[in-house]
Amino acid sequence: MNSIEGLITAPFTPFGKDGKINLHIISDLAEFYKRNGIAGVFIGGTTGECSSLTFNEKIKLFETWSKYKSVNFKIIAFLGGTCAAECKQLALAAQQYNLDAVAMTAPYYFKPSGVEELAAFCAEIAAAVPLPFYYYHIPSFTGVFYNMYDLLTCVDGKIPNFAGIKYTYENMMDYQRCLEYKNRKYNILWGRDEMLLSALVVGATGAVGSTYGYTAPVYLKIMEAYKKFDMETARALQLKAAEYITFLHKYGGATGKAFMKAVGKDCGNYRLPVRNLSDAQMQQFLAELKATDFYEYCSI
Numbered sequence: 001m002n003s004i005e006g007l008i009t010a011p012f013t014p015f016g017k018d019g020k021i022n023l024h025i026i027s028d029l030a031e032f033y034k035r036n037g038i039a040g041v042f043i044g045g046t047t048g049e050c051s052s053l054t055f056n057e058k059i060k061l062f063e064t065w066s067k068y069k070s071v072n073f074k075i076i077a078f079l080g081g082t083c084a085a086e087c088k089q090l091a092l093a094a095q096q097y098n099l100d101a102v103a104m105t106a107p108y109y110f111k112p113s114g115v116e117e118l119a120a121f122c123a124e125i126a127a128a129v130p131l132p133f134y135y136y137h138i139p140s141f142t143g144v145f146y147n148m149y150d151l152l153t154c155v156d157g158k159i160p161n162f163a164g165i166k167y168t169y170e171n172m173m174d175y176q177r178c179l180e181y182k183n184r185k186y187n188i189l190w191g192r193d194e195m196l197l198s199a200l201v202v203g204a205t206g207a208v209g210s211t212y213g214y215t216a217p218v219y220l221k222i223m224e225a226y227k228k229f230d231m232e233t234a235r236a237l238q239l240k241a242a243e244y245i246t247f248l249h250k251y252g253g254a255t256g257k258a259f260m261k262a263v264g265k266d267c268g269n270y271r272l273p274v275r276n277l278s279d280a281q282m283q284q285f286l287a288e289l290k291a292t293d294f295y296e297y298c299s300i
Contacts, residue, residue, distance in 0.1 A: 004074050006039030009033055009209065009216070010043075010209060013053065021061070022267075041075055049271055069100065074100040076101045079104045084121065091125060091128040105142050107142075126162060166208050180203070197238040201226075213299065219237075221233075221237050222241070
């Protein structure tokens, strides 16, 4: 299995004013991402409001995004993590539409009692299709905090299509150990945008994140500066990315789509229970954003 490298963005699922998925904007989003140096998309995941989507809506997302797959633009389909039967059905759909890989989280309602049970759950779903399979480690949402190095030891040699991990957690020691497992056997994609430089230092070559979709130039410049051993520039750019990310903390979970509106891509509102920005908050957000140098560094 070929490793997925570069910046992979997690797209927001676009909704129209009627609350239904706006599939028509996806062609525009795909071209926007490609134009800004994004290497692929991780669709229907946390950023894509996975738990708020119906089964049929996920199928439609897979089908629509599949039209924009190419050699240089990979598409990873998120399957979910609570219902094994549904995950397997979605995996079959991902195969039908010739997507590049599939991913799933740990079950986050009935949680696995140990890493062995988690590995067994992964094995059941991965066996549904021969597509490269990624485990999505995001314990802040799932509440499943097992070390991923232990998961690799459980699945190694037992799940032929286990490709790697989307690692969205701050345990840099565990992350590095996963990267180096059996001479870098697995593709370990970094998942914390605000710590990309730290991940590059320990060996990351690929990353998945939501903010890459609207500030790709900042992160691409971080990667470029790091490759040139220009750490002063890389640190300054990582700080700049962090300053933009603070808006997400200040205004709440709905701010990601507000950023997209700021760069001219209206993905609509979030579904409940996420609280959307009021008109007044949106205006305040845009005014504060304009007072920074965001428009010198954002995706265009």
